[in-house]
Amino acid sequence: MPVPCARCxxxxxxxxxxxxxxxxxxxxxTHNTVRLFPAALSQTQAAQADPALEGEAACFDxxxxxxxxxxxxxxxxxxxxxxxxxxxxxxxxxCLANPVAAQKTDxxxxxxxxxxxxxxxxxxxxxxxxxxxxxxPAVVALALMKWRAPxxxxxxxRWRFAAGLGVAIVQGGLWVWFLWYVVAKARSGA
Amino acid sequence: xxxxxKLPGRRRGFLFGSSVWxxxxxxxxxKSARFREEYRRFYFRDIQAIVAADAMRFHxxxxxxxxxxxxxxxxxxLWGRFRNYAWLGWTALAVLxxxxxxxxxxxxxxxxxxTAVSEEELPSLYRAWNAxxxxxxxxxxxxxxxxxxxxxxxxxVEDRQVGPLPExxxxxxTPAKAAAVPADPSTFPSARAPFALLFxxxxxxxxxxxxxxxxxxxxxxxxxxxxxxxxxxxxAIGVLVEGYRGRVRHGLRALAILVLVAxxxxxxxxxxxxxxxxxxxxxxxxxxxxxxxQLEPLNFLYYPVSREIAGxxxxxxxxxAVALLARRERPA
Numbered sequence: 001m002p003v004p005c006a007r008c009x010x011x012x013x014x015x016x017x018x019x020x021x022x023x024x025x026x027x028x029x030t031h032n033t034v035r036l037f038p039a040a041l042s043q044t045q046a047a048q049a050d051p052a053l054e055g056e057a058a059c060f061d062x063x064x065x066x067x068x069x070x071x072x073x074x075x076x077x078x079x080x081x082x083x084x085x086x087x088x089x090x091x092x093x094x095c096l097a098n099p100v101a102a103q104k105t106d107x108x109x110x111x112x113x114x115x116x117x118x119x120x121x122x123x124x125x126x127x128x129x130x131x132x133x134x135x136x137p138a139v140v141a142l143a144l145m146k147w148r149a150p151x152x153x154x155x156x157x158r159w160r161f162a163a164g165l166g167v168a169i170v171q172g173g174l175w176v177w178f179l180w181y182v183v184a185k186a187r188s189g190a
Numbered sequence: 191x192x193x194x195x196k197l198p199g200r201r202r203g204f205l206f207g208s209s210v211w212x213x214x215x216x217x218x219x220x221k222s223a224r225f226r227e228e229y230r231r232f233y234f235r236d237i238q239a240i241v242a243a244d245a246m247r248f249h250x251x252x253x254x255x256x257x258x259x260x261x262x263x264x265x266x267x268l269w270g271r272f273r274n275y276a277w278l279g280w281t282a283l284a285v286l287x288x289x290x291x292x293x294x295x296x297x298x299x300x301x302x303x304x305t306a307v308s309e310e311e312l313p314s315l316y317r318a319w320n321a322x323x324x325x326x327x328x329x330x331x332x333x334x335x336x337x338x339x340x341x342x343x344x345x346x347v348e349d350r351q352v353g354p355l356p357e358x359x360x361x362x363x364t365p366a367k368a369a370a371v372p373a374d375p376s377t378f379p380s381a382r383a384p385f386a387l388l389f390x391x392x393x394x395x396x397x398x399x400x401x402x403x404x405x406x407x408x409x410x411x412x413x414x415x416x417x418x419x420x421x422x423x424x425x426a427i428g429v430l431v432e433g434y435r436g437r438v439r440h441g442l443r444a445l446a447i448l449v450l451v452a453x454x455x456x457x458x459x460x461x462x463x464x465x466x467x468x469x470x471x472x473x474x475x476x477x478x479x480x481x482x483x484q485l486e487p488l489n490f491l492y493y494p495v496s497r498e499i500a501g502x503x504x505x506x507x508x509x510x511a512v513a514l515l516a517r518r519e520r521p522a
Contacts (some may be wrong), residue, residue: 004304006302034240035325036339040304112225113224120225
């Protein structure tokens with residue numbers, strides 16, 4: 001039986017699944033709740049690209065194959081093999097691998113959360129507060145440079161940037177005041 | 191831009207988290223590591239199956255840590271002002287620990303999603319009620335995209351493969367009897383490797399020795415504690431090394447990591463506590479200067495409470511290790 005146990009990956013027994021959408025694994029005894037969908041029963045057919053006839057547009061990466069679509073980002077012709085569905089449009093494999101293009105369509109597979117860095121640095125380094133003399137300008141620079149960088153796919157606002165920037169500006173201001181005070185004191189002493 | 195709606199279940203770890211989100215035509219699995227997020231998309235038309243298996247999940251989330259911190263704060267207040275009612279705090283702690291243990295052991299699960307080319311665990315679905323709610327929410331969307339499955343699907347799916355075909359998994363054409371052939375027991379990762387036994391013994395014996403030596407002279411107690419801690423650390427590192435070579439089971443490796451982390455946390459907490467106690471005693475005595483002997487780094491081991499905590503901790507870990515040793519051997 002090819003439906004695997006979610007715990008040990010051993011195929012679940014068919015006679016158990018016949019009685020409903022649950023089965024106990026024969027190997028580890030774990031109770032499994034199974035939801036199976038028609039995609040499991042359909043035979044997946046591999047995409048096949050037709051050869052391009054003379055005068056027909058050909059794929060950018062496969063000159064012998066007929067083009068069936070245009071890449072949403074770079075405008076290259078792509079064959080059935082190369083066309084990758086991304087959201088409502090089509091993309092070519094090279095654009096999908098390009099993080100800048102991929103992020104425009106939310107198609108990227110990973111993102112660095114600069115806003116979390118901007119929030120963490122000024123607060124986290126308070127534990128080693130002398131380092132805030134370095135972190136404060138670094139966070140201001142980070143927040144300004146990456147303000148327009150794509151955020152998390154699932155978190156849309158920039159409050160972390162704003163909060164981190166605010167705290168870093170306060171820390172930087174305190175350092176400037178402190179240094180000014182020390183210099184002024186030294187001068188008055190001299 | 192795609193808009194996402196959060197689905198039931200969320201794993202909130204100290205470093206790693208996970209959640210699943212719903213879009214118009216796909217599910218988005220988000221795995222976060224504080225400063226970085228990784229995404230996996232599962233289009234409704236591609237999802238072959240979702241399977242949730244009952245499993246023990248002793249996960250300490252940030253939410254439970256917050257509850258623990260709240261308890262510690264309440265306990266500090268009770269202890270300071272209403273010491274007669276301190277039993278309320280201990281009762282609350284016992285109830286909380288029992289509830290957490292029960293939910294982790296009997297109301298938890300491991301959930302996986304399968305497509306033709308991927309098989310992915312959904313870490314956010316580690317509680318049974320979340321998995322159930324998740325399936326109820328998601329199923330209509332997938333059915334809308336793929337249609338309802340016909341009757342007799344258990345027979346129909348027999349000659350198909352759900353999920354990808356990794357090495358070691360049976361191919362769809364393999365006769366079902368082949369699955370019944372027992373694997374070679376010599377290839378099983380064993381819990382009874384020498385380091386595993388040493389690790390378990392050092393935890394159990396160390397725990398008992400520390401508790402029995404509570405009334406012994408402070409010097410003797412200190413050396414017993416130090417000796418067993420060093421032995422436990424060496425054995426835990428040995429278990430980890432053996433684990434990476436595939437000779438020790440995953441459960442024992444996880445326990446070894448837990449012991450290392452807990453020992454570090456205990457050392458730090460007791461050091462800080464002893465430092466505070468020393469400062470308090472010095473302040474009360476009126477003598478503001480500390481002697482070199484008082485400032486000795488291992489001075490905190492003279493406090494019986496530090497040995498008591500270490501002993502109790504070792505005994506609990508030791509019992510867990512014994513339970514892992516007693517478990518039936520399974521293929522890796």
